[in-house]
Amino acid sequence: MLGFLFRRSLLALFVVFAISVITFVLSHVAVDPATGIAGDSATDADLAAIRVQYGFDQPLMTQYAGYLADLARGDLGRSYLSGEPVGQIIAERVPATALLACLSLLFALGIAIPLGVLAALHANSWLDRMALTLAVVGQAVPNFWAGLLLILLFGIKLGWLPISGSDSLAHFILPAITLGSFAMPALMRLVRAGMIEVLEADYIRTARAMGLGEGQILFKYALRNAVLPVISLTAVQFGFMLGGSIVVESIFAVQGVGYLAWQSMSRSDMPVIQAIVLLISMIYILLTLFADLANAALDPRIRSKA
């Protein structure tokens, strides 16, 4: 297990390094960062001065080394637009996105687990078929469209919920449903499949034969085992949500990291974009690492493979 942990961590480090190179090259080679700072109306002399001031005239390797050194000190650079430290700008936006992601996950699991269990208990019944249909349909709905429809229904027609901003908890309900409904189908299918498999296992039959109550069997033995693989998928889905939050936050103007990413992209604020891609990738990597470790802990066969 320790060897596995070591190999996976080494790989994760390599991946972080690779991603930092990708984002750096994209933001320094694909565009002229000097134009980004000075704006389109800058003269050639302005641009030259900025290049010297920011070190863009240095060889790319030197610039990258400087960037890595800054990164190691926790310095993510300054926004081209506001001049504020990128780290501070992003930190201000983290709580809203974290809250949104947690609520979305809560919503997704809150539907996926009970529905998956019910569908498994009544496999091939009308309830099961309805749950599967819901999953197929849910997976095909583009989440930004779902967001707009929710705004129309609950925000405009019924007037129950706020549709824009992130001032109160109520502001997060519609965005969380939008984001969560995208993760729900995959989780629900996994709970259902896991429950069906576990319910046929010998130890459940034994528990039944010993006269244990159905409720006790269900919650104490079956669910606990069926939910284990769901944990690793949940970690992965959580990562997807962070990526998907950019779309959902833009629709609902939630003042989170995703909305910040979209604003920065619309205005070519490279240091912020670069930092957000790196940050979310790193969270992604940690979550995947966690999922792999959880799987390895559960299944010894995986440990020897990676």
Place this chain on the structure above:
Amino acid sequence: MTDTSPDTTAGAPAIRRLSVRKHLGFMIGAGILGAIVLVAVFAPLIAPHDPYAQELALRLKPPFWHDGAEPGYLLGTDALGRDYLSRMIYGARISVALSFGAILISGLIGITLGMVAGYFGGWVDTAISALITTRLSLPVVLVALAIVSIVGGSLTVVLLVIGLLLWDQFAVVARTATMKLRNAEYVASAQAMGASRFHILTAELLPNISAPLIVVATVEMANAVLIEAALSFLGLGVQAPLPSWGLMLSEGKNFMFFSPWVITLPGLCLFFLTLSINLLGDGLRDILGARR
């Protein structure tokens, strides 16, 4: 693919083939997708109007089932007075062309990488696996948006970016499948007959690992459709005046409070296209027995 080399996938193909017509989901999916592809191909013949022609006197006319609908404009008009039905018909071209194009690119990259890693093993496999893990760690939507915002949005850029991003599952599946088959007898006999590695990979192995790859292709096609729509919706993808369904949603969202059809209709198109591809994929998975 008219390869006649022995099929190593277990089970009887004859029995599976019978079930194609009986698989309801597959038939529904194939039917809807087929209809959308036909609409895309014959768009100039079907569309009642020029999708770019603006008629400012006829702005935001509702579809035929509403009061005040304009005769000749079956699904109404958008904020610039363009015929909505015609724009949706032409929009099918963008989604269909983009999703097929993107999986061609990503399939080529992913299958090549995966098969090479699986066949050669050793340090080649280690290097390619690291590449796959790097790609899996990139948040696709975010990276696609960042690249498109840097390079500038256009249909070609969106196609390339999505194609260059969605190869990971092809590679993962091709790698595992190739690993399983590389010691099969027919591969050994081809080697003994002096076949080149290229021949073994493309003519012997590829046809035999194609079933799970076709299923991956459907999943990635649906992804490509949704990512293009999301990019265009955020204003960073396909640019106006092209009638991309995602872009139509974006243009419509400012008018949706009084003219809700401008967002419901293109969204329904996206929904049905994605649904049909997913149903087709689920069906193929059952029919081809390509469980992963």
